[in-house]
Amino acid sequence: MRGQTVLTSKITNFSQLLINRVKFMKICLINNLYEPYARGGAEKITKIIANGLVKAGHEVFIITTSPYFKQLKITFAKDWRGQANCPPSLALRRTSELRIYYLNSLYHNLNKYPKVLRLVWHIWNMFNFINYFRIKKILKKAKCVAVVTNNLMGLGFLTPLAIRRLKIKHIHLVHDLQLIHPAGLLLFGQENMINGQWARNYAGLCSRLFASPKAVIFPSRWLRDRHLDKIFFIKSKRIVLPNPVAPALAVAALKDNEIFKFLYLGQIEKHKGLNLLIQAYKRIREKFPRTELIIAGVGSGLEQVKIEAGRDNSIKFLGRQDEAQVNKLLSVCQSLVVPTLCYENCPTVILEAFSAGLPVLAADLGGISELLGENTAGLLFRPGNVADLADKMSWAIECPSDLTELARVGKEKVKQYSVENYIKELEGLIN
Structure with a gap:
């Protein structure tokens, strides 16, 4: 009877170990910009999520872009195992907690090009089959449980297709209107810019390319409603979840007679x-x-x-x-x-x-x-x-x-x- 009790206890402990291990996953985050090329809020949110996932015990790696003809200060001669050299178009940085893959992209200097070239680039961005195969290869080798995509402008809008082909769980986080209009911005007083025929065609094509990920996160109801108006993510689970914020290290205080x-x-x-x-x-x-x-x-x-x-x-x-x-x-x-x-x-x-x-x-x-x-x-x-x-x-x-x-x-x-x-x-x- 005692032996049976010990055996039952071992089985219970082993089962609990399996349950605990299920909690920890290998997750890929994809965003068009990341340190040291971060510009705005989307990159900051990506970093906060990455650090939060690592703190929760998950293994995280990131796919992002870097400018052409510009070397990072860190040498990327070897991959994270110290074995194969990375090709010039793919740099790999390994920190103590993250692996970060950098794919070369013209996106970083896009505003310096004439409108005609920018139009050609946007068409290429939608069907960038080179990055499609690069990203698919990285994901296939990594064997991750899920991919969380953010802004994909500069990485290519075939990325969701690569995720679907590999049958990986896909969570998409929407930050702006770049799937509705390539500018990604809607200016006050120019609200009709997203309703023109060209913009409708663009949004319709983006809707087909992105299809319906497992879940889509909108940080605001306003952004969710704009995408639902344009018939995006019909079969996805859609939730409104404001962006996370790290706790402040200091608190503001107004003193008398202060400027x-x-x-x-x-x-x-x-x-x-x-x-x-x-x-x-x-x-x-x-x-x-x-x-x-x-x-x-x-x-x-x-x-x-x-x-x-x-x-x-x-x-x-x-x-x-x-x-x-x-x-x-x-x-x-x-x-x-x-x-x-x-x-x-x-x-x-x-x-x-x-x-x-x-x-x-x-x-x-x-x-x-x-x-x-x-x-x-x-x-x-x-x-x-x-x-x-x-x-x-x-x-x-x-x-x-x-x-x-x-x-x-x-x-x-x-x-x-x-x-x-x-x-x-x-x-x-x-x-």
Whole structure:
């Protein structure tokens, strides 16, 4: 009887071991950009998800792109086993936790080419059979349980087909409108650009190429509805799950008699509305001289924005900031301003501000209102309206107690968007 009990105990322990091992999976993340070529929120979200999966015990590798004719600072002469040399078109970087495959792509310098060449490139991107075979080969060799795709512009829209052919579970995370329009952006006042015949043909073709992954994640209801309007992902499980945000390392605090610092954090491009922000800021400067506007980021619109700023020494340009510098800015400024002129999905910078307890003023476009609520977790202003933005900035300075309440609500709200909760949802979708 005792022997039988021991045997039963061993079987139970072995079964429990198998159950525990099922929890840990080999997962591939695919995004067109990743460090050291990251630009915006999608790359940041991909990194957060990758780190979260690794922390949860999963094995993760990433497929992304690198520019032609540009070498990474790290030498990629050998693969992660130290055996075969990687071909010039495929670099492999191995960190302590991740393997990262870099495929060469012209996507990084696309804005430098004439419109005709960009059109040709977009057609090639949709049917890039070379990357189709490269990605398929990597996935087949890796034997992963699931693939989580993000932005595929630059990697090729045949990637979902490669995943289907290998019968791997496919989760797609939508970040913008690049499957509805190749620009990926919908500008305020130009809403009909996605309804033209050419745009409809493009969206229809993308819908066929992407078909219906096992599950599709939309960070906002607004983005989900735009894709459902265009008949995307009909057979997929579709869920709205806001992007994860890492906990803030420092918390913002407004001190008496301190210079009030407005913060812009992100890409410096025309569609981000920096000229609008500077005009609004200049309107309030005479009434509120103890203010500063901090602009952190880089982009093609930097020189034009500096011209708009003129010789106003209270407008400070900091350039690109690393993660530690961003955290410090979020803790020393008094309000984040998001003056965007394009429809945003679920801006990462707003979630980061919430996490740091930094009040947010943002244009009422796209999914932003879902984050800020009815002016409960932040203050919305009319997009493209300099006067309304200036009024909201003045209000922020004059009403510190109300501003503090906005920050409190935002900080409480963002708790549900923790990385741990997001990873649990993702694991559930895969399983």
